[in-house]
Amino acid sequence: xxxxxxxxxxxxxxxxxxxxxxxxxxxxxxxxxxxxxxxxxxxxxxxxxxxxxxxxxxxxxxxxxxxxxxxxxxxxxxxxxxxxxxxxxxxxxxxxxxxxxxxxxxxxxxxxxxxxxxxxxxxxxxxxxxxxxxxxxxxxxxxxxxxxxxxxxxxxxxxxxxxxxxxxxxxxxxxxxxxxxxxxxxxxxxxxxxxxxxxxxxxxxxxxxxxxxxxxxxxxxxxxxxxxxxxxxxxxxxxxxxxxxxxxxxxxxxxxxxxxxxxxxxxxxxxxxxxxxxxxxxxxxxxxxxxxxxxxxxxxxxxxxxxxxxxxxxxxxxxxxxxxxxxxxxxxxxxxxxxxxxxxxxxxxxxxxxxxxxxxxxxxxxxx
Numbered sequence: 001x002x003x004x005x006x007x008x009x010x011x012x013x014x015x016x017x018x019x020x021x022x023x024x025x026x027x028x029x030x031x032x033x034x035x036x037x038x039x040x041x042x043x044x045x046x047x048x049x050x051x052x053x054x055x056x057x058x059x060x061x062x063x064x065x066x067x068x069x070x071x072x073x074x075x076x077x078x079x080x081x082x083x084x085x086x087x088x089x090x091x092x093x094x095x096x097x098x099x100x101x102x103x104x105x106x107x108x109x110x111x112x113x114x115x116x117x118x119x120x121x122x123x124x125x126x127x128x129x130x131x132x133x134x135x136x137x138x139x140x141x142x143x144x145x146x147x148x149x150x151x152x153x154x155x156x157x158x159x160x161x162x163x164x165x166x167x168x169x170x171x172x173x174x175x176x177x178x179x180x181x182x183x184x185x186x187x188x189x190x191x192x193x194x195x196x197x198x199x200x201x202x203x204x205x206x207x208x209x210x211x212x213x214x215x216x217x218x219x220x221x222x223x224x225x226x227x228x229x230x231x232x233x234x235x236x237x238x239x240x241x242x243x244x245x246x247x248x249x250x251x252x253x254x255x256x257x258x259x260x261x262x263x264x265x266x267x268x269x270x271x272x273x274x275x276x277x278x279x280x281x282x283x284x285x286x287x288x289x290x291x292x293x294x295x296x297x298x299x300x301x302x303x304x305x306x307x308x309x310x311x312x313x314x315x316x317x318x319x320x321x322x323x324x325x326x327x328x329x330x331x332x333x334x335x336x337x338x339x340x341x342x343x344x345x346x347x348x349x350x351x352x353x354x355x356x357x358x359x360x361x362x363x364x365x366x367x368x
Contacts (some may be wrong), residue, residue, distance in 0.1 A: 001112065001300045002042060002332035004073040004080070008153055010065035012038040013362035022355040023075075025333045025347065029340035030359035035268070036336035038240060039359070040116065040305045043334065046072045046083045047114040047303070048138070049105040057087050074112050083112065106152060110142040113302035115291045119312045121283045125263060125271055132261040139290050140200055143297040147196045148196035154189040157182050162163055166250045174247055176240075176290050183254050190256045194230040199261065200293075201226040212285035215320045220265050220278060222285075227260040280313060284321065291330070310337050310346070318346070326350040 002023040008014040013035045028036045037053070041060075044052045054060050061068045067088040074081045084096040095102045102108055124135050141148040161182035168174040205224050214320045229235060238254050246253055263270040265278055274282065295301045310318060325333065337343040340356065347354050356366045 001045075001074060001076040001303065003112075003303060004075055006039070006042060007048075007069075007071040008039075008042055009067075009069040010062040011042055011070055012060055012062060013245055014038065014042075015062060015362060017362070019364060021332070021334075021357075023332055025335070025354035026357060027343050027347075027354050028334060028336045028357050028359060029343060030338065030365075031323055032338050034359045035362045036338075036359055037118075037346055038362075039357075040307050040334055040336060041117075042070045043072070043303065043305060044114060044116060045070050045085055046074075046113050048142075049085070049093075049108050052116055052118070053120075057093055058089065061087065061089065081112070083108075097251070106145075106148055109148055110145055110298075113294050113298060114305055115287055115288045115294065115302050116305040116307065116324055117284065117309060118305075118307035121281060121287070124269055124283060125274070125279045129260045131273065132263075133257075133259060135286075136197070136200070136261055139204075139293065140196060142302075143195060147193065150189050150192050150196075154186060154193060154256065157185045157189070158255065158257060161186065162251050165247050165252070168247045169250055174243065176243065179243070183236070186252070186255055187236055187239070190230065190235070193256045194228050194259075197226060197228070197256075204289055204293055208285050208289035210360065211288040211292075212281060215284055215288075215317060216278075216281050221267075222282065223264045223272075225262045225264070227262060228256060229254055229258055230256065256325075277314065277317075280317060284313075284317060288324075301309040304330050304333045306333065306335035308336055308338075310339070322346060322350060322357045326352060353356060 002195075004023075005018065005020045008017045010016075019039075028039055036258075041051050041053055046058075050061055056172070058343070067086060069084070069086040071082065071084045074083060081098055085094070089092045091309070095105055095108055097108065099113065123131050137151060141151070161179065163181055164182065188215055204295050208224060209222060212220075229238075233254075235254060242253055263274075263282060265274050265282070270279065270282060272303075291302060291304065306321075307320070313321070324330065335343070340358070343354075344356075
């Protein structure tokens with residue numbers, strides 16, 4: 001699969017831009033702040049119906065404009081597909097594939113998968129379990145549509161149950177019969193989600209360990225563990241018995257929304273004891289394992305987005321990553337760099353040809 005072209009109108013700092021891409025390596029070059037990352041974010045939008053940077057859609061409309069549109073043509077398994085996204089202030093976001101509008105954004109997830117490696121990925125290590133759950137849920141959502149539907153349903157009912165807990169507290173009364181239907185739904189969907197996560201972990205972890213060993217040249221031993229309350233207790237009984245405590249705290253304290261993904265290195269927590277280099281290697285291995293799992297599940301390779309990696313990674317990690325590029329391991333690649341001569345030098349040393357897209361202040365200049 002590859003993206004053939006991209007058209008942007010009033011998206012972030014782009015007023016009007018049209019770009020055609022090669023099916024292999026595309027280098028987006030320009031000064032910092034010129035719009036390189038914004039172009040990758042537009043591709044992310046076409047894949048996952050949202051920005052990787054701004055969770056609020058309105059923030060992606062160009063300053064003093066009332067709307068944005070993103071349009072791209074993907075070639076998947078030999079067939080072209082046009083994907084269109086638009087947002088106008090005060091109106092609902094529109095998303096279409098081949099002129100057919102989606103009723104729900106979730107219907108599009110997984111159709112044209114991408115893997116993004118960016119400087120912001122360190123938050124997967126640095127932040128709490130919410131971020132790690134979100135990361136693994138995004139992978140699962142791209143390979144298993146039913147998982148995504150179950151997760152949406154679970155989160156919807158979780159919010160409603162939490163609202164009911166707040167109502168009970170505000171009114172100083174509780175009716176267990178009112179909350180029982182939510183308990184049943186959270187138990188049913190929670191068990192399904194839990195089993196999917198366990199199955200995914202069994203597949204993903206060995207791939208990750210292999211990727212880490214390749215990048216780090218097997219200098220450390222790493223592991224990831226998936227920890228869930230469903231493995232530890234009688235969830236149904238615990239959910240019912242905790243009602244008084246949950247009313248006081250106005251939130252559901254048991255369920256798959258409390259699952260943990262724990263990262264370890266040489267038997268210790270990576271977040272606390274890992275060096276900066278080890279954390280970077282861990283993140284790259286996470287993303288490369290993500291790439292492999294999606295490719296294996298879908299039967300075609302996702303698009304790989306590499307944002308500013310030459311500035312953020314040391315030479316050894318860049319060498320390992322580019323070794324995979326040179327071996328034609330990946331399909332279509334987009335990479336950004338503020339120093340085009342560096343990109344050209346690295347690719348030339350590997351005898352790799354690329355398409356150069358030069359950007360200045362949100363405009364395609366073709367000069368670098």
